[in-house]
Every structure is written in structure tokens, then in C-alpha cells.
Amino acid sequence: STMYDAYSGNVLTPEQYKGHIKRNTTFWCTNEIEPCNPHEGRRVDGSCNNLQHPSVGASHTPGYHVLPVVFDGYNDSRKSCRGKELPLSRKVRTTLLLEGRLPDQQITHLLTYFSVFMSADVLSFHDTINYMIWNTHCCDEGGRDDPECISIKIPDDDPVHRFSSERCLNLTKPFTFQSNGCASTKYSPERIVTSTPAFDLSHIYGNKLDNSLTKRTFKNGLLKYEIADGRIWPPSLEHYQGICIANEPPHETRCHDVGDDSNNGILGTNLFTVWMWRHHNHIATELATINPCWGDEQLFYTAREINIAMAMQMFLYEHQPILLGEENLMKEGVLSPSHGYRDVYNEDVLPQVSLEYGFSLRWTHTIQEGIAKMYDTNGNYIKYTRIANLTLRTGYLAVDDNIDYITQGAFRQPTGNVDHAVDPDIAETGLGITQRLSDITASDLQKNRFLGIAPYVDYRRYCFGEVIRTFDDLLRAIDPERIELLKELYDDVTDIDLMAGMWVERPISRGRAPATFYCLTVEQLVRTVASDRHWYERHNRPNAFTINQLLEIRKASMARLLCDVGDKVTSIQPRAFLIPGPGNEIASCEKIPSVNLNAWRDKRCRSQ
Numbered sequence: 001s002t003m004y005d006a007y008s009g010n011v012l013t014p015e016q017y018k019g020h021i022k023r024n025t026t027f028w029c030t031n032e033i034e035p036c037n038p039h040e041g042r043r044v045d046g047s048c049n050n051l052q053h054p055s056v057g058a059s060h061t062p063g064y065h066v067l068p069v070v071f072d073g074y075n076d077s078r079k080s081c082r083g084k085e086l087p088l089s090r091k092v093r094t095t096l097l098l099e100g101r102l103p104d105q106q107i108t109h110l111l112t113y114f115s116v117f118m119s120a121d122v123l124s125f126h127d128t129i130n131y132m133i134w135n136t137h138c139c140d141e142g143g144r145d146d147p148e149c150i151s152i153k154i155p156d157d158d159p160v161h162r163f164s165s166e167r168c169l170n171l172t173k174p175f176t177f178q179s180n181g182c183a184s185t186k187y188s189p190e191r192i193v194t195s196t197p198a199f200d201l202s203h204i205y206g207n208k209l210d211n212s213l214t215k216r217t218f219k220n221g222l223l224k225y226e227i228a229d230g231r232i233w234p235p236s237l238e239h240y241q242g243i244c245i246a247n248e249p250p251h252e253t254r255c256h257d258v259g260d261d262s263n264n265g266i267l268g269t270n271l272f273t274v275w276m277w278r279h280h281n282h283i284a285t286e287l288a289t290i291n292p293c294w295g296d297e298q299l300f301y302t303a304r305e306i307n308i309a310m311a312m313q314m315f316l317y318e319h320q321p322i323l324l325g326e327e328n329l330m331k332e333g334v335l336s337p338s339h340g341y342r343d344v345y346n347e348d349v350l351p352q353v354s355l356e357y358g359f360s361l362r363w364t365h366t367i368q369e370g371i372a373k374m375y376d377t378n379g380n381y382i383k384y385t386r387i388a389n390l391t392l393r394t395g396y397l398a399v400d401d402n403i404d405y406i407t408q409g410a411f412r413q414p415t416g417n418v419d420h421a422v423d424p425d426i427a428e429t430g431l432g433i434t435q436r437l438s439d440i441t442a443s444d445l446q447k448n449r450f451l452g453i454a455p456y457v458d459y460r461r462y463c464f465g466e467v468i469r470t471f472d473d474l475l476r477a478i479d480p481e482r483i484e485l486l487k488e489l490y491d492d493v494t495d496i497d498l499m500a501g502m503w504v505e506r507p508i509s510r511g512r513a514p515a516t517f518y519c520l521t522v523e524q525l526v527r528t529v530a531s532d533r534h535w536y537e538r539h540n541r542p543n544a545f546t547i548n549q550l551l552e553i554r555k556a557s558m559a560r561l562l563c564d565v566g567d568k569v570t571s572i573q574p575r576a577f578l579i580p581g582p583g584n585e586i587a588s589c590e591k592i593p594s595v596n597l598n599a600w601r602d603k604r605c606r607s608q
């Protein structure tokens with residue numbers, strides 16, 4: 001194997017590698033990669049996706065930048081154009097986003113659960129774990145001088161805390177190649193992300209081969225699993241210090257040992273981890289019946305390939321159009337116009353995730369509900385639970401049939417409306433017992449000022465060709481009363497933060513999401529499809545699907561997934577991201593189309 005520098009993607013000399021060992025920086029700064037074989041399928045560690053740049057595609061490699069970062073030195077966040085401090089993050093948040101709840105009339109809660117699960121496939125949770133568990137003192141006496149701390153100041157006239165003595169929200173800087181000693185501080189900060197940048201369910205299967213191997217049974221292509229109270233679960237972590245710390249013993253003990261332990265983090269990642277894990281075994285078991293002559297290796301990798309392809313089919317063709325608009329996505333080339341193959345692979349486009357995509361996704365916090373409503377299988381309301389209190393608490397799912405009721409709620413309860421408001425739990429508590437106070441939306445703004453995301457108007461120019469010089473020029477994008485609020489906050493229109501712009505912007509036409517969110521998501525998805533050599537819709541790739549197999553993958557749906565692996569789901573509406581009702585009635589699972597795995601029947605098994 002060869003050692004690569006994770007930041008530059010260059011091969012390391014033995015001396016350079018020894019230097020990393022001496023400085024204890026091998027984990028974050030280097031990648032060990034086996035020689036590429038162009039005929040090999042998708043590697044677990046993401047390497048060799050681009051044959052010219054073997055390490056790009058692995059974890060801990062730099063992201064793409066849609067626009068160059070604006071960088072004022074390591075200890076400071078971006079300054080205003082007149083060299084002053086930008087308005088306080090908490091002030092910006094409380095001014096621009098109202099606090100409250102308004103249920104959407106069309107979209108179900110499942111949409112946000114799947115959003116966060118798919119985000120976690122290409123991003124990381126370690127920056128959050130950092131201030132929740134490793135470095136919790138930023139609001140204490142000792143934390144004030146810690147250069148890693150970027151705690152959020154609560155202004156004296158805060159609408160919630162002006163009557164309390166709370167003046168600080170805990171927060172740490174994001175991990176960068178620079179802060180971890182991988183790259184010179186001459187360069188602007190580059191965030192370190194642990195997932196592989198392709199959508200490959202790396203948080204299920206692992207992002208390193210050795211980690212992935214520990215998840216397998218090596219029998220019949222199955223992932224390890226446990227059965228408890230008649231339910232199938234991913235395997236348990238032996239010691240879960242640092243992960244499911246909010247489990248309430250003695251009853252709540254479950255904590256999952258999966259590709260990325262931080263999938264135990266929040267409810268959405270947790271639910272989909274359970275479902276996609278079971279789904280792998282569901283596929284492998286069926287393949288083993290269809291092809292009795294297949295060994296473990298072939299069953300495992302085929303089931304993984306199908307599981308990834310079905311996840312992407314649901315994500316691109318079923319989930320994304322709801323926020324971004326189907327017609328729009330078709331026009332942009334994110335969606336294929338036909339059911340057959342498409343091949344837009346371009347070796348010159350690198351498999352990377354843009355800094356801006358990961359950042360814009362956080363806008364979704366504004367449509368996240370704070371409570372999960374729980375229903376029985378007949379649709380009778382049972383109770384609710386606060387989602388913030390389920391952070392790092394996988395155990396809750398496994399007691400009192402909670403996962404059954406939460407699953408039913410996921411496709412019955414509306415998600416939060418797209419309406420410039422944020423749920424009070426997301427805005428004030430956020431993370432349950434691990435942080436007494438947290439404003440996730442203010443953190444979104446604050447943390448990313450330290451990564452140098454360019455101002456909002458620069459993205460309007462990039463996305464829509466608009467030159468915005470005055471607040472009045474913003475009328476093209478933002479309603480006048482919200483421009484008034486921006487004027488109260490920012491001295492100059494060019495100072496407006498990207499997230500602040502997204503919070504108040506009008507949605508894209510024929511879609512529901514803010515226009516700039518739309519633009520930066522499309523920019524990423526186009527790159528994803530063009531840069532992933534193993535993209536499931538391609539004909540010309542190692543182990544490509546046959547056309548009949550691809551046509552089966554096209555039938556994947558969220559409703560079918562829940563029928564196959566959801567707890568006690570026997571009926572569901574066909575379009576599970578949309579609220580059940582006329583034209584989308586809840587129907588028996590027997591009526592929901594399935595992917596027919598007979599398309600993978602191997603004639604060789606019969607002749608044997």
C-alpha cells in the first residue's frame with residue numbers, strides 16, 4: 001500500500017510519514033491506500049474512485065469550494081467590510097427567525113429524518129461531539145481564553161434570556177487540517193470531515209476496510225445483528241462511553257456499533273441506521289435464496305451495492321424533488337430524463353463535497369420539528385417525545401415499543417413549515433441533557449464564520465448572476481419587511497452571512513427551499529453524479545447493473561422500505577414523504593410495488 005497526505009493528496013515519502021508518526025498526526029493527516037484496480041467495485045474506504053487521484057474520495061480529504069473562502073486569520077471570524085465585528089450570531093438568529101411551530105400541510109416528518117441521515121453519509125458529527133463531550137468548558141471561567149472556544153454571546157436584550165442570567169452558549173471551533181497539524185496555517189482553514197465524500201452509506205458500512213470487516217458475520221452476506229424482544233437491531237457497542245450517554249438505565253441500554261458510531265447521535269440518523277442495516281440483511285437473505293451457489297463475499301457486496309443504489313434512488317428521485325422541485329431538478333440534470341442508464345461520468349470532476357453544501361444543509365434545522373408524535377398502527381395518537389432529549393439516546397427506541405410508535409408518526413406527522421420560523425427546542429435546548437442550552441441555528445451561523453464562507457451576496461451573484469450593491473437590490477430575493485430586519489443587523493449589504501440570507505430568502509420557483517439553498521444543493525448533486533465512477537445509473541463501471549436490474553432499482557420507494565424493514569408497518573401511503581390523504585391514501589403494503597431481486601438471478605447456480 002501507499003501512504004498519502006490527506007490534505008494535498010500527494011504520496012508521502014517514508015521520511016514524511018515518520019514525521020507524522022512522531023507528531024502523532026497519522027490519524028487525521030494520512031491515508032493508507034492499496035494500489036488501484038480499475039475493475040474493482042466501490043471500495044469501503046472510498047479510495048480509487050478517481051483513478052488519477054487515488055486518495056481523493058477517501059475520508060479526511062479536503063472539500064470543494066464553490067467560492068474562495070474569506071479568511072481573516074485563525075483566531076478571528078470574518079469581519080465586516082469596514083473591518084468591524086459582524087453582528088452577534090444569536091442576535092442575527094433571534095432577529096431573523098421567529099421561534100414557534102407551524103406544521104407543514106404537505107410534507108411528513110420522515111423528510112427531515114431522511115435528510116439528516118443522508119447528510120451524515122457525507123459529513124461528520126465530531127465537531128459537535130467536541131463541544132458536547134470533549135471540550136465542554138467554553139462558557140466557564142477557563143474556557144474564555146481557550147483558542148478552541150467560539151462560544152456564542154447572548155446579548156443583554158435577548159428576547160428569551162433578558163430575564164435570565166444566561167449570557168453564553170457553549171461552542172468550539174470546527175476541526176481543520178490546520179488545527180490538527182496537517183497543513184500550514186499559511187493556507188485558509190479547511191474543514192476535516194470523517195465520512196467519504198461519495199454517497200455510499202459509509203456511516204452504515206464504515207469508511208475503512210478494517211472497521212467494515214468487524215461489522216460482518218461472514219455468513220450469507222449478512223451484517224452482524226441482534227434480536228431483542230422480537231426485533232432485529234444492529235450489533236451493540238461493547239463500551240459506549242462517549243456515545244449513548246443519555247440512555248436512561250437500567251432499561252435503556254441499546255447503543256449501536258455501526259459504520260459510524262455517531263449515527264447514535266440524533267433520532268433521524270438512528271432510525272435510518274436501524275432501517276438501512278436491516279435492509280442490507282433483507283436484501284442479502286433474498287439474494288441467497290435466489291442464488292444458493294453464491295458465497296458470503298458475493299452476497300455481501302451485491303447486497304451493499306443494491307442497498308446504496310436504492311438509498312440514492314429514493315434520495316434523488318423521491319426526497320429531493322419535494323424540496324427542490326422535480327421539474328427544476330430534471331432541467332438541471334440532477335435527475336435522469338429516462339429510466340434507462342445514464343452516464344455523465346467525468347474523470348476531471350473530483351469526488352468531493354462542497355463546503356457550501358454541508359453548510360447549506362443546516363438550513364434544514366429550520367423545518368425540523370422539536371417533538372416526535374407517536375401513533376399506533378391504526379393511526380391513533382398515543383403520546384409525544386421531545387427529539388432534543390433523544391440525542392445520544394438510542395436506548396429509548398428499544399423500550400416500550402417506542403420505535404413502533406415513532407415509525408408510525410414519521411409518516412403521519414407533518415414536518416415544520418418552510419416559513420422563516422424555527423422550533424423552540426431547536427432554538428433553545430437543541431441537545432437534551434448534554435447541553436443545558438443550545439441554539440442550533442445560531443451555532444450554524446457562528447461556527448461557519450470560522451471557516452470563511454463568503455457573504456450571501458457573493459452566492460447570489462454566483463447562482464443567479466445578480467450584482468447586489470444596496471439593500472434595495474435584495475428585493476429580487478427577499479421580501480421588503482425582512483430586508484428591514486437585515487438593515488437593522490448589518491451595516492452593509494455585502495456583510496450579510498450566507499445562512500442569514502437563506503433564512504429570509506424567498507423559495508425557488510416550483511420548489512419549497514430558499515433559492516440559494518436550492519442552487520448550492522444542485523451544484524453538489526450535479527458534481528456527485530458526474531464524479532462518482534461507481535454511480536449506480538452507469539453502464540460502464542465495474543459490476544454495473546444490467547438494464548433489468550437498474551429498472552428494478554427504479555422501483556425503490558420509502559414506503560416499500562418501511563413495509564420491508566419498519567417495525568409493525570403493514571400499511572402506509574405510497575408517497576411516504578407526503579401526508580396521507582386523497583390521492584395518497586394509506587394502503588396495505590401488498591399494494592406498494594417491490595424491487596424484484598430475481599433480476600439478480602445467476603444462471604450458474606441452476607446449472608450447478
Ligand code: HEM
Pocket residue numbers: 112113115116119123124125127128171266267268358359361362364365368369387388391430431440443444447
Ligand atoms: C432534532 C433534530 C436535529 C438536531 C438535534 C440537530 C443537531 C445538530 C447539531 C447540534 C449540529 C452541530 C451544530 C454545530 O456546528 O454546532 C448539527 C449540525 C448539522 N445538522 Fe443537524 N440536527 C437536527 C436535524 C437536522 C436535519 C433534519 C438536518 C438535515 C439536513 C441536519 C443537518 C445538519 C448538518 C448538515 C449539520 C452540519 C454537519 C457537518 O457539517 O458535518 N440536522 N445538527
